[in-house]
Amino acid sequence: MSTQPTRRSPRILALSTIANRQPASPSRVIAPAKHSKSSSTRCSKRKPPVKDTDVPSTKDLPRPSKRRRLDASIYTVRSEPDPQYLAPSAIAKARKEYLASRYNPFYHLPIWGKNPYYEIWKGHEFPDPKIHTLPPMDPPPPLKRLSVRYSEFTNVEVIRDSDEEGEHDTSIFRTSYRGKVYILKLFRSCAAPGGSEWGPQKFYKEKRAYEYLLHGGVCAEGFVPMCYGWFQARVPKKFGWLGSFASDETPPYALLIEYIPDAVPLSVSNISVSAAEQLHLAAEYVHGAGVLHNDIYPRNALLRPDGTVVIIDFDRASTLPHADVNRLSLKFEMQHCWAMCFTRMLTDQLMGLTPEQIRGY
Template sequence: MSEPRHPGMATNDYSPFDIYRRYPEKSPYAYEPPLFNLLPLRSPTAVDTPQLRRAALDIAKRTGINVLDYMYGQYPFLMSDLDLRTIRQNPVPFAEYQPPPPLTKLNLPDDVEFVSQVNEKGNTPIFVVKVGVALRLLKIYPVVRSRRLSDYADSDDSDDEDSDAPTDPMKLFLREKEAYAHLVHAGVCEAGHVPQCYGWVELTAAHVDAIASKAPDLTYCDSLTIKDLQKMVRKGRMPKGILLEYFPDAKTLTYKNATEELGQAACRALSAIHAAYVLHGDISDRNLLIIPNGRVVWVDFNSAQCASDPKLTRLDLISEFHMGWDKFYMELLPNRRIGWHGHLEQRGTKAA
């Protein structure tokens, strides 16, 4: 990828429609001259004084608005309402898309060690496991019968195929498996923008018993217990898992650790994910890991959608890039300046 010679240089050589037609095959970072304000021209913090920050924080606390929001300028390829109409009426198909081979199925040895549970309060049971000498991350998806899911989940959307947030763990598993098939094949794992994915696994009764002794209080969707899981296994419904690279020193993104460099790395990584024809589907602070050497890694593809789904559009991908850009330049970086935890949704502003 060629580095822009003059980062942030102004240009009106491109129309938003041209950029949209070429996204995700052409990275927004590959344009020469560069797209205006993709990398904001200069850091607005140069004008900061303690008084300015204090006054802005005071206003933010009173009104819920960070008045410094717009100081990084506008998202570089904002589509007007007219453009959006044109785009919806003239969709540009993914002519170059080729479905990847399915994700490899692995055999997890029965005596694999369940070392610790990650994210105990999270949605998906996740364990650090020791495979040979290597530590890996295992995301686990129980096989719950769809009509019984409402017993376990607080949502009633389990039977709705079109739901944006399915709670049926098998749907989540299949989404994550399909996304990693695309990401592995396109080299996005190898490039380090997302964890390496070693494949998917089917857990055995021995694995579930090992989980039971490591995490006897484990619950899924607030009500599925480890005993339920063991019962399912006895009926032959073996949980599925995705085996991933584990980052022991990772921190999740917050307004406190966000920097301009991380913002740029995260947006570049997001465009690389999109270039594999994968929509992440859950752009949030919790799903971006900051690794000590300054690397960023997007995780959690169980809300993802790939171009193998005919409903995915270019507009979906470029809108998600917009969300990622806004996450840093309109939310976290301005919030870091004033030491305030507020976010776009709270202010009733839609990111895309």
């Protein structure tokens, strides 16, 4: 497997790599006041993307403005599991209990310390406008509408077809367009049976999220894929690789997204402390652009060969100025990320469990 180059600046890679090598103190806790600055003061003055008549290249897209120093070591309380839980007898006993109940008893133990995000705004279940409201951001420019045709695409791989999975809203394909490989994500533009409008709603959410992410330079740094624009795919009525959309009354909406070669979903078999911290670093940049993902799970986190993590699939995302995007909701999502990585995945890895043995996250 060849190592793919990353777009992240040497400064950001150096900071996160240095932090990953520094073990954090077990008693370290993030101060609420310090954390409250992390996701709210960015992207107020950024240049819009360069307009072009074709799919823009990476160099044409905006770079992020200078950000505050990020210390990825704040995301773990321990850089290694607590040795008192590493005795072979303890692991064997936990595995036996797991095989009997399908529940890992280590989840209740601070193998990697305590989730540091529990201490931020402790006691708040609902946002307080006085402390959790984010400052306004400049609205991003609209996502570019592309002038492309169905005949210009060649199907390379069906990643997910709406008919195959019994869904009625999205399909994902790896396609070739003008000699380059992209991800083509399609959303039904008409209501599904039963009156559902998930297709159009998901398209709007993902399109809006990418507008903020592009404007904030998060795509340019490689924390999420590039999105090159949107269009309505006019699918021929005859059978083809988009045949599941041929009978729709209106053409599906489509997003043309960067394909990241050699990236694999984050899983219990490939996660490490460094990868977990890279996921948290990517999530912080997403939050800094005014985007709440709402669906950060291993299936939506890609691990690249260079050890960096890319967050994908924003069709459930909320963006500013939506009321859901506030300091407390961003904190809850970071809290969820930490629990998913350190309470669940790394703990399952410690017990030697495989992805096939685990019911999922």
